[in-house]
Amino acid sequence: MNKHETTNKTIPTARSKTKDIVRQSLKKRYNRERRFKWHGQAAIAVALLLLLILFFSISGKGYTAFQQTMMSLDVYLDPEILDPEGSRDPAVLARGDYGGIVKATMRRMFPEVTGRQDKRALYALVSSGASFMLHDKVMENPALVGQRVSVWVPADDEVDMLMKGHVSRDVSEADRRLSDQQLVWIDQLVTEGRIQKQFNTAFFTAGDSRDPELSGIRGALTGSLITLVITLMLSFPVGVATAVYLEEFAPRNRWTDVIEVNINNLAAVPSIVFGLLGLAVFINFLGFPRSAPLVGGLVLTLMTLPTIIIASRAALKSVPPSIREAALGVGASPMQTILFHVLPLAMPGMLTGTIIGMAQALGETAPLLMIGMVAFIVDVPSGIYDPSTALPVQIFLWADSPERAFVERTSAAIMVLLAFLISMNAVSVFLRKRFERRW
Amino acid sequence: MRKTCLKSAVLGVALFSFTVATAAAQTARDYINIVGSSTVYPFATVVVEQFGKTTKFKTPKVESTGSGGGLKLFCAGVGVEHPDITNASRRIKKSELETCHQNGVKEIIEVKIGYDGIAIANSKKAKQLSLSLRDIFLALAKEVPDPKGGEKLVKNPYKAWKEVNVNLPNQKIEVLGPPPTSGTRDAFAELALEGGCKTFSWIKAIKKKDKKAYKKICHTVREDGAYVEAGENDNLIVQKLESNPDALGVFGFSFLDQNLDKVQGSAVNGVMPKFELIANGQYPISRPLYFYVKKAHIGVIPGIEEYLAEFTSEKAWGDEGYLTDRGLIPMPRKERLTFEANVKSQRNLNM
Structure with a gap:
């Protein structure tokens, strides 16, 4: 009894103590929380500031071009x-x-x-x-x-x-x-x-020229476009098919695990390695012409594939199993289920992944260096075998030219490239917002 | 099910072989393929453009691969998939010529196109310097002769130009220059550093005994921060000099020529890096530029002969040609005539 009393007595004091401790530390905790929030805001501010500096320095130098x-x-x-x-x-x-x-x-x-x-x-x-x-x-x-x-x-x-x-x-x-x-x-x-x-x-x-006043980005832009079309045509179907198989049909065993790990690893391989592969396989072994958008497209396909596969698998995963079960329940075959129910719902996510992959491919120079697309080419390419460069390569070449007038042209070409990248990302955001379904 | 599988497999293989076949058919190339040095690139591209605009031939393709990379591609063999011409900011090496011969590239025409000066410049805001090759060597080599005297090498102790030579200003040694992968760096090491290095007679004596050791002493640049590798982009060096008046920069003459309102060249051995002084050979740091032509391709790839004629014409590489407007230092007239004759007679290179 006595003991009980004492405990009874001590509990309130202990309680008041904890309360006091909490009250005393409350201000500190609030402050800490506020500071934590500030850190986040400061990080965003720094990122925005750097982005603004980049934009201003580039457009400040480039708009005159x-x-x-x-x-x-x-x-x-x-x-x-x-x-x-x-x-x-x-x-x-x-x-x-x-x-x-x-x-x-x-x-x-x-x-x-x-x-x-x-x-x-x-x-x-x-x-x-x-x-x-x-x-x-x-x-x-x-x-x-x-x-x-x-x-x-x-x-x-x-x-x-x-x-x-x-x-x-x-x-x-x-x-x-x-x-x-x-x-x-x-x-x-x-x-x-x-x-x-x-x-x-x-x-x-105009195409490229050594006279700044005659030079233009049409050649490089066309080259980039042809390369990207090839990349898209090859990597989208292959990527989506891979993702569908791995996500919907593949049994879970050691082989699929190995494939999965390798796809994830491939996404982290530096792009120059794909360039070397392209040089060895497409040019030296298969005898494709150097500097051709065909080879560029093939190399960039290899580079974008993992991105597309990973994004597509994530999109497929996010389709609820109930959709599949319902389709199967009313008698659809697995193929019908996938083609008519799962794929349409996963498509916005897949397209987003594809566009981001394409945007990456658009800004890539390193692998193109290995396959000879870093070159002075005046004529605008008209086919997949014509020698051509790409927009980022053009920027690189102009940045290295002695003539003063190429400085502003370099910045202007960067502005065009950025505009393309931003609009591609905007399209992907639009697709997501417009077609994405939430459950 | 199996049948459709087979069908699509056959289709896939057919499609693939079709692409390969068309690619093979495509290799009947109708434009000249040029590779090689990034130093010759700005000159070759001007000729290429002029050639493409004024003749019925397609504009040749010029790839900037560096001298060594270009010669490697060039010497890989004869056939449309290999380049026709390679540019080089140094002469072809004997070993490279042997590789060429081994791969069936038996006959090569060598064409020297002119000279390129290497300028050592600083910002206009700073005082113009006058350096000797010896100053440059002492300021930039990794190991230098002991300042206390004696024939031994010590780690480069100099921190300021004044310590190197009392006539120079008391200014920190800071030189922005190209990285070792660059041909400009090779030429700078060979002409400027070795040029200064040779002025020490006891080091020069080493050359006879041990060529490798001599080269190591004379060509190795210090790595303690006084020499800053500023990347292959010469424009970047010019911009950095503008913001840092204490620094000196090493780059090709054409970049000095284009930016005379921002930077000034330093005199080397008392000679200014001026067009005329490089042309007559007085300015000590200048190197010849070349290109090499695969004889087996002349007549196979359309336009090679005409391209050579354009490049070796007076209106291109002459004293008042359009290449000199771009900063190429022309050869003396006599030398030009020799090389023009070599091109006309398609004289084979022998070493």
């Missing part, structure tokens, strides 16, 4: 130069000296220039692409020969850099790529309205 300094020339398509015999034969016109016509136009605009060196400096203001533009114009419409036409041609990249403020006028003449005399000419042309910045269509319609 979407404009190109153009020069207006009043060209006289002199028949004496282009077609002295007057035959208007396309073969003769194709061989004409269009460079000479551009030079003559420049001389007419600045008749006071006579010295050989001065003339060279004058001709340097206009891009070497001007003569090819005239060539194309005449080939399209031979009736233009003998007429005066006013055309906008790209200015040289040095002029472009000056107009965009990427080179300073203040440094001494010897340290500039443009001489004082050239600056005077440029200023005169600007006041006459003959030099203007216009939207840079060449950037989207």
